[in-house]
Amino acid sequence: MLTAKSGIKTLEKGSVVTPDGFQAAGMHTGVKRKRNDLGMIYCDVPASAAALYTQNVIQAAPLKVTKKSIAEEGKLQAVIVNSGNANACTGKKGEEDAYTMRNAAAEELSLPEHRVAVSSTGIIGLDMLMDRILPNIKHLDLQMDQEAAAAFNQSILTTDAIKKSTCYQTVIDDVPVTIAGSAKGSGMIEPNMGTMLAFITTDAAIEPDMLQLALKDVTDQTFNCITVDGDTSTNDMVLTMASGKAGNASLTPAHKDWDVFVEMLQETCEDLAKMIARDGEGATKLIEVQVAGAADDEQAVQVAKTVVGSSLVKTAVYGADPNWGRIIAAIGRSGADVDAGTIDASVGPFQLLEHSQPLPFSETAASDYLMQDAITITVDLNVGDGFGKAWGCDLTYDYVRINASYRT
Template identity: 85%
Template sequence: MLTAEDGIQTIERGSIVTPRGFYAAGMHTGVKRKRNDLGMIYCDVPASAAALYTKNMIQAAPLQTTKDSIASEGKLQAIIINSGNANACTGKQGEQDAYTMRHATAQQLELPDHRVAVSSTGIIGLPMPMDRIIPNIKELHLDTDQEAATAFNESILTTDAIRKSTCRQTIIDDSPVTMAGSAKGSGMIEPNMGTMLAFVTTDAAIEPDMLQLALKDVTDKTFNCITVDGDTSTNDMVLTMASGKAGNESLTPDHKDWNAFVEMLRATCEDLATMIARDGEGATKLIEVNVSGAHDDQQAGQVAKTVVGSSLVKTAVYGADPNWGRIIAAIGRSGADINPETIDAFVGPVQLLKNSQPLAFSEKEASDYLLQDTITITIGLNNGDGIGKAWGCDLTYDYVRINASYTT
């Protein structure tokens, strides 16, 4: 039996519907050529809700609709999501369409409108194909099985090559509490979220304001630490729902198991974030940058994000070229408070720099390491106690090919 001391375990066959109270559905309506393009998550009780959104000043209509829903009472029971059309830069009609999607979903589920969130992803600037979306909302068949979860996972994808989901469990108040997540994201990914959607369900009991507190802290350490191409989209959203069906005492920072809950949320979001980074458009490798010895944690993260987001670092990793000049140049332009004479750098097990001076190293060993599909770059700034990390991917010919023909 799992105990509190065991920490967090992964549920290998778990999904977005594994936490108690949750259902899902997904289907193909014709908005996209082949893959599912309409999905729903449903909770059979009003669930505490929390969300964070893109920091792009141009925001798609569904984001405002969802903000309005959550602001009403902090509770949701459903999320309706479409892919293939972002409903962004679509003016007053786009706003009306997002609220129409909300109302149609609420009617179908016999809920107040404000208990429904709306999310969209896809091509920017095209009118919503409401003639395909609205009639099919009633055709979504909610269930709690793996087939329903898989159909939902597929319904939110755009240029993604893989579905992204995870499920975790820990002990709170001596009872098992489950959390699961599903996400999409492959391009237009930059720290502060990118064209990514992430949905997290849990059966923990927690009030909306406490859930928002935990989500903000965790997002800064996970989704805001990934980058694919430096572009921040108009539709990014991470949304969490908590059904309370685990029966624990409501979680606050004073609860003895608060840290266990936050750590499970962090692990769930990190799972999804690294899946997004690994699935970057055209990517062949996941890159993780670990930084220590910074002035503080914020600056360590700043250095890590700059290095993993550098096009020159990304192309060097793609070409298996251990060009440490790319790394130290990115560190130097990160804006962090660094000592230019105390930097250590490693690619995998191979140390390239010590105190900012090049070391003799086996170029073959370093190049062979860079041929792997998961690459770790370790940086020691030796300038303080701050630590941080970030994730990204290599930059390949296929990234250009995919994005050169995205709308055609």
């Protein structure tokens, strides 16, 4: 796939090890019963680092350690990740364990301790099984091939049904620049991130503060626009590492290709965000809500998030019921500036409302559309020029089943 505007192309077989300088590994240690539960991404040079974290005021120990690592000089060379245990709400012992993981990885890689980030995901409130994790850090077999990337991708999953990975490339300053990402997330997902982890690698040359600027803008339009169940976790992290090995001139907003780099980063994050939404616990359908005609872009996103997050909308989509009343009710409680008499709404190709008045449509045809695995709801508020999107999934019986027995 190629976008005409910027020459960005998808690398179908790319992964987090495709950008120059990166290796990855994943393995099973026994923290989880079967699947890989320990992983690592490594860069062979100090990489510019940027990160964003959960907005939950209760934050897991690994986030505190990673923040401290990045604050030291804005550079990282590795991230050590475990799944199966969140290391959250584990007190002083949990923080000590997170530092122990960081320091053990640094020692194994012969790195300064602050060049290593730590991330965990899984059950909240359990002590870490350090007797299984620590001895196996030295057994992580870092490689640059797709098998190693796939092993890493699996190592970060919890209730996820699928691995989530994407990769893009473009030309900046006459050299190829690549961005790739790997993510996990399926439940406890709410706009402003949820139980989601995302790790993004790039070989672009960019300073840490500029990378943070780009990541913040892009996250607001991607990861912060997804919801599965309205819960925000203690462990969310989006971490980006830039090796600089592509050889382009350092990227800033003054660079002629700054917008191209940001667009490529956005494509990467949007892909991962949509994969997370599609893989919602028990989900059968991806829902995208597009809102135009809002007072501004921020309010458009606000409306889109409210609609896609509505339990009644989500259950209607699951049941293939084109119940536009649930859509307009969600719009009305969104808190955005709305004129109750000017709203247009459509489900796929079927316009259901025009200026808030119902239109005739085929219930059978609209229901057939809602049987598809990807659904688009479009809204035009007709009060301004703002536009925004959000993503979510349907709400099914399986969501209750999965979460009713998550610990047991």
